[in-house]
Each structure stands twice: as structure tokens, then as C-alpha cells.
Amino acid sequence: MRFVIIGAGRVGLRTARVLRDEGHEVTIVERDEPTLRRARDQEFTTVEGDGSRETVLEEAGVTEADAVGALTGDLNVNFTACMIANHYDCRTVMRIDESYREGIYRKYADQVDEVIYPERLGAIGAKNALLGGTIRAIADIAPYLQVVELTITDAAPVNGYTISELHLPADATLLAFGKGEGHLEIPTEDLSIEDGDRLVVLADFDVLSQVRQLLVGESPTRAAANAGSGSSSAAELLDSEADSDSRPDRESESDTGGVN
Template identity: 30%
Template sequence: MRVAIAGAGNVGRSIAQELIDNGHQVTLIERNASMIREERVPGARWIRADACEVASLEEADLARFDVVVAATGDDKVNLVVSLLAKTEFSVPRVVARVNRAENEWLFTEQWGVDVAVSKPRVMAALVEEAVTVGDLVRLMTFRQGEANLVEITLPTDAPHVGHAVHTVPLPRDCALVAIVRGKRVLTPGPDDPLEPGDELVFVCTADVEDDVRAVILGADSVERTRRGE
């Protein structure tokens, strides 16, 4: 897979190295000459250019890439890069970094963003996930507003504890994709039983999250959540 990353700061370089380690072809685009340090990510192709300029992106042959990652520390830049990548170069997948929580609402398909990764939201979700048992925690949004990655840690009194996965009546537009049990990550099989303390990871649309919560934790959990308990 060919991936172009706009921004060669700590975040951009870390993403680049991880993708290279996984066998992908990575190009880093950076306008600041002092940030061009090829020895930091030796497996990447480096281009000194302004990713907000169409001419620079044409020179980088952006249309050849499968994914563009807008990873700078400036939300305005990330939005412009995303819009150009999608509208001018028809890049199939655009991932954008959100630096400030108040700007998150802008990172939508209208700006060319397929996936917005908000550092404040991710950190808040990880905090919630670490301490919350018996409620639904949203970890990540795929394609803004359409599908979410959510997690529920099963309390001992959950309705389906001890029941097989296939007996759990999940709503439409919802899939159980993983069970984290202690140090193990399990791919759910239909006959696998649910155990107290299991972290259930779902992909579902936002409009069925309450239904998922009700099925897994009981109908009264939805009402408690609405009351802020």
C-alpha cells in the first residue's frame, strides 16, 4: 500500500515507521527544511514541499497513493490537505489528525476526511475504557458519524454472562469483533461463552448504541445513562 503523510513531526514519523515496519511504501511530505531528517525514518521517501499547494502535490504524484494521512500539528493545514487529496487527486482513503477538540466537527467528508483521529477524544476514551465497567465507551469513529468502535466491560450481573455469543440478540448494524479476556484477544465464535470482566469490542452505527447497551447490560442501563448516573 502506498501512503503519503503530510507532516514529519513526531506523529508523522511514528506513523511512517510503523507502516514501513508493516511492509507499506511511505512518503513523508514536509515543508520545513529543518524537519527533513531522513535518518530518522530511513525507509521512507522524503519530499520537501508544502502539502497545501496543488503544484507540490502534483509533483509528489499524489494521485498514485492509496492513503493520505494529514498529520501536522495545525488543524487548518490538515483540513486543506484532506480536501485537496480527496477532491483534486481522488485519493481513496484520507485520514486526518485533529489537534484541538473544538475543531473536531469540521473533520467530515465535506472536507475530504474519511477518518478523523482526535487526540483529545482518543485519550479521553482510553481513560474511560480503563476505569469504566458496565457502560458503553466509544473508542473511535469510522467515516465521521457512520460507524463507531465501542467497548463494554461486562459486570458480573450482566444479563448474558455465561451465555454463548450466538444467543445474544444484537441489533442491526452491529458486530461483535473481539473479546479481550485478560491478556488474550479472542475472535468471537458462536459458541464462546461470555465471562465477567470480558471487554467486548463492537463496530456499530451511532443510532444503535443504546440498543447495544440495553442488550448487553440490561434495559435499565440506558435509562441510568440518560440520567447521568
């Protein structure tokens, strides 16, 4: 497949390397010459210019690309590039950085194929490493929805239940089930839930605490703290993370793509 990546900062360059390692053709667009030089040094096909300009994207091969990843630190550049790519029937992936609030997500999510927030994904990985063991966040589907994998423990109230007897909160849905270390699969009603089994659940942040208590056996206080509720609402926690992530750092300085 052919990909155009806009932005040669850390996010763009790492994404390009992964795609190339898998055998895909990748062209990188970057306006900042020193940043672009890093991509050239790694032998990528590059185009120097503003990624929000149609002529630059045409030079990069957008007319023949399967997908465009607008991965700069500038939301306006990313959105404009995706709108141009849509005109050429490319799949579009847009990075957002400024904040991870529902209003911003909804504003853009319907107009591109995928919205990503790299800092949030990195935070999920760090959280999993810190928590360890029985709970693993897989992805944020939207600002208030998360997919988590939970491992049943001896302390779980549902230990010994069958899938048909499992009643999750209204804003949580069971997606997959795995016996011990076995493969995840679509659950059937007669499967028993035992210590070491894994359940993948899609849940609203507001009910994550209840889900953790039910499937892992955490105390209400610990479940609330780990799920990001308790004294602060999920929305407040997301907003505070977004505010800290939006502060200038080395990456935002280098991920220019379309602006100096």
C-alpha cells in the same frame, strides 16, 4: 503500497514509522525545516514545502501514491491536501484537531475517505486502561457513536440469555460475539450468553449507560458516569474534551506541515 504523509510532527512521524516497518514506501512532506530534519535523521524520503500546494505534492509523488495522510495540526492545510489528492484518485485521511463537534465532522467527512482525531483516540486508550476489565472502547465511528467491547459478568441481567432473547436499546446494535477467550464472530440466535463472553456493540452515546447496565450489570449511577452521561449530556462532554484538546501544546507547535 506508496504513501505520502503531510506533517512530520508526532502524529505524522509515528504513522510513517508504522507504515515503513510494514514494508510500505513513505514520503514525508513538511515545511518547517527543523521538524523535517527529524524525519531525515530517521532516513525517510522527504520533501520540504507547503503540503497544501499541488506542486509540492507532485514532487512527493502524489501522482503514484495509493493514499495521502494529511496529519498536520492545521485543518486548512489538511483539507486542501486531501482535495488535491482526491484529484489523483488517492485514498485520503485527514486529521482534525480544533474540536470534535458534529458540525465540523460532518462538514469534512463526506469529502475525504477518513477523518481522524488522534487526541480522541489517545483518550480512548487511557480510558480503557483506567476502567480495566469488563469494558473496552474500540473506536469512535462519529461524534455520537462508539464501538465498545463488553464482557458479560455474573451481575449482568442478560447472563443466561440467548442472542435471540437479547434486546438492546433502539440506538444500539450487536456487531460481534465471542465465547470466553475465543475468536469474535457474527452471532447466531441460539448462542447462549454467559459470564466471560464478549459482545461488541455499536451504540449512540445516549444509550451507552443502558447498554452497560444490561451487559455488565453496572448500577445506573455508575453506568451513567462511565458512559459519559448523567448530569452532563454526551455532547457537552465531547465539547469540553474538544476545548481542552484545542489548547496549544507542544505537538500543535511541531505539527506544522504547511504553515510556520
